Amino acid sequence: MISRVGPSGDARYPGWVVARSLMGAALSASLLGALVGCVPSGITLNRPALRASVPRTIAAPRIAPKHGLFGGLAFPVDLESGEVADPAAAIRDLVTQALAQSFGLKVLEFEDLTPDLVLEIQTTGFTVGYATSYGPAADPATLVLTYDGSLKLKDARTNEVLAEGTCTSHPASGLDGKELVPGAEALRAEIRETIEYCSAEYRHRSLGLY
DSSP states (O other), X not given: OEESSOOOOGGXXXXXXXXXXXXXXXXXXXXXXXXXXXXXXXXXXXXXXXXXXXXXXXXXXXXOOTTSOSOOOOOOGGGTTOOOOOHHHHHHHHHHHHHHHHHTOEEEXXXXXXXXXXXXXXXXXXXXXXXXXXXXXXXXXXXXXXXXXXEEEEXXXXXXXXXXXXXXXXXXXXXXXXXXXXXXXXXXXXXXXXXXXXXXXXXXIITOOO
16 A cells, blocks of 8 residues: 555544545555554566566556546535546556556557556545635635545456555645645645656556656
8 A cells, every 4th residue: 555644534624524535445444554554465566577578558448436436526615616537547647658658568548459458547535625614714625635546557468467556645634734725726736746646656666667
């Protein structure tokens, strides 16, 4: 498991509203592992072995988030017109390009041809919380976003799983150290940070790409 900061629960945020939660069994297991100090097993890519197998193509299918789609978020007024995109889409693009560059792969659309490698990146947990009662300075929205995702790289020629891992991005506290900015801007910034963090961690920890 890859974790940006320590896990946090809604009970630590009095006056916060959870706008959307896509929590599942995988997230619960991640939180439990973080609390008791256990790290879930994963598979780190064996780069020399992959090079020796001479893959030529890679595809990354779009996978819907677990336990529902994004949308219908109960945001405060300045966020009502905002649209929340699945961070996994941007993470997937960044990681796919890194693999393609490192191994000289051609990126295919998954529906077109059968690729040598298949990269699966999925959102498994996504929660947005915003402050509602810390006073005027925190109104209408200071946001905290928690995110969980998974990565699996498979060799479609042999059906072997070459790499597997998770990314957990849970800010340890809410308002601490957070600059008060308009809600929509704060949400975009949180999503950008999540995309940058998880794409880097997948590349470095799961795939050994630097």
